[in-house]
Amino acid sequence: MRIVSIREKTVSIASSIANAYIDFSRMTCSTVAVETDVIRDGKPVIGFGFHSNGRYGQGALMRERFIPRIMEAAPESLIDKERDNLDPFAIWNAMFRNEKPGGHGERSVAVGTIDMAVWDAVAKIEGKPLYRLLADRYRGGQADDKVFVYAAGGYYYPGKDHARLQDEMRGYLDMGYSVVKMKIGAAPLKEDLARIEAVIEVLGGDGSRLAVDANGRFDLKTAIEYAEALRAYNLFWYEEAGDPLDYALQAELTGHYDPPMATGENIFSHQDARNLLLYGGMRPEKDWVQFDCALSYGLVEYMRTLDVMKELGWSTRRVIPHGGHQMSLNIAAGLHLGGNESYPGVFQPFGGFADGITVRDGYVGLPSAPGIGIEQKSALYAVMRELL
């Protein structure tokens, strides 16, 4: 059993949306195919991977460093002999050979994307959906059959007024979502509050069904001004108020904001995750962390991050990953997370779930086919097929 080839391609996910920090007019994403010599249903097993939005495609790093290291490793060193399958941990170690510690960015996306494709192949070789494989291997078989999802939207874009924002949010409720998220921080506070109130109106006046996301834009003073203005709405969460690495700001902000807060999508290693939990003042009984496997060295590293959480007294139920895709959905269902992001309509075809899988009362199910579910989302599979 061996990996025959690893191919990658950079595709555009450009759109006219913006958050408080960046616009997505030139955003790209890497796709990866890991082809094996294992035959299932008469065809070689191929695992597919991609990564979450926001960090640009990383094909060059894959071609220069990570793919060659896997292809040059002795094939038998990458095998899980006990399970007669590929060994994602051994493959990860091969990728990380001769990489210095620290400095976790870009390469964390390159490694995370290949790692996703490896796990897709592993699940296909074992003939199970990935979430089932994860539950069987690591949680004594206990998987969730549905996962909480919220609809992340409410971006800024040219010409978007309150009526269009409300229409967007109504659309999410009609799709079956119960909690929605909107961007803040790219407009003055007063205007953001008017936007928030417009959305809460659509939510029947219930602020606890609305999350807001500042995308790391605020300094401490602004973060506190927003905290004081937001407090009364009792929001679902107040996300990434300050720089993602400004643990002191996050800890200080806790003293000014009692309702739930969230952060973590720009934390790309288990070492950084540990620092956030040690120094960021996050509250395990009510706050949320949003670590994103595809941006942060993949599922192999994600399990280390979940171990760090356990060490520090955090339930895995407090994780709702960034990314809005099926990989995070599988991890959520298989490893007992708290839910998953969802971006109805944007970052397509990478965002979203398998065709025909609908959201009901804020929860989504998973397909039963082996792997992550890429072949069960036809628009996504069409893009992946271009790798072959």
Place this chain on the structure above:
Amino acid sequence: MRIVSIREKTVSIASSIANAYIDFSRMTCSTVAVETDVIRDGKPVIGFGFHSNGRYGQGALMRERFIPRIMEAAPESLIDKERDNLDPFAIWNAMFRNEKPGGHGERSVAVGTIDMAVWDAVAKIEGKPLYRLLADRYRGGQADDKVFVYAAGGYYYPGKDHARLQDEMRGYLDMGYSVVKMKIGAAPLKEDLARIEAVIEVLGGDGSRLAVDANGRFDLKTAIEYAEALRAYNLFWYEEAGDPLDYALQAELTGHYDPPMATGENIFSHQDARNLLLYGGMRPEKDWVQFDCALSYGLVEYMRTLDVMKELGWSTRRVIPHGGHQMSLNIAAGLHLGGNESYPGVFQPFGGFADGITVRDGYVGLPSAPGIGIEQKSALYAVMRELL
């Protein structure tokens, strides 16, 4: 005045050396040339940049994101009108447009390398060595005319015994260095202690002239075992014992080791630097930080890091940068740092100083030509000329 072109190339700096974490058998480095339309001495001013060893060339990121953003910016938006020169801060902001916060690695090297070439051009346009320009702009004209340097070597490589290690260190003393550094952590403690004692013998029995570097290899238990064994030698410093982001380990280690410690070469942003100083238990009166401009978004970001140090009560004299090259040397002399690393004989031609500049009693001077001094190091200039 405008930037006419930015070119980059990846060159090999492969060698047979290894530290406790990686080997350098496939190490690469990016070179950059920023060509302007400014004429000095009858020729267009061209700034050159490269980066410190250990993090691989980043040409693809430059080509895909950072060079296009500079070249697409309105040329007048990149000019320092008051000084009639390029504006490195405006150029930095153009590079960082549409980059999300957090995740500081790889791109920090790409940006840092271009930033170096920009500052080389700026100093050439102003007709001054970079250290003089920095002192004039930011320190009321006060520059150091010589900089403390130590010789970093003592790597592990096949067939290297104690006698060869001693010969290597004797060579550094003969070159004029007074303090030397060696790697630890890739051999068992007992063997490392024997290596250390062999080197201290060459240093006339004075352990305070020897620094040791574990390259982030140790867990807390091993870091403490080494601390207890090393304490009696009263070393110059004990460097990067644990993972560079494991601030809790570093803080705990402080309680077990009274002599100076050092870390920071794998800290790539001012946000990460702040966290190290806030949470790592580093002692401003005796410990050293080793932030490396070329790996961490360049001099523009480095000044933010120096501001963070000031805020937190640290003297700039406690910084001795990683990297062993003329860019860090200029920053050290111009911005009042504590010294600079030096790698006699390795990482050539990027490491080391201008031709004919010798080390005397542990200090090195700087050339008086405009810029960083790349043209004054013929082997380095030969590599840079390949860009043209």
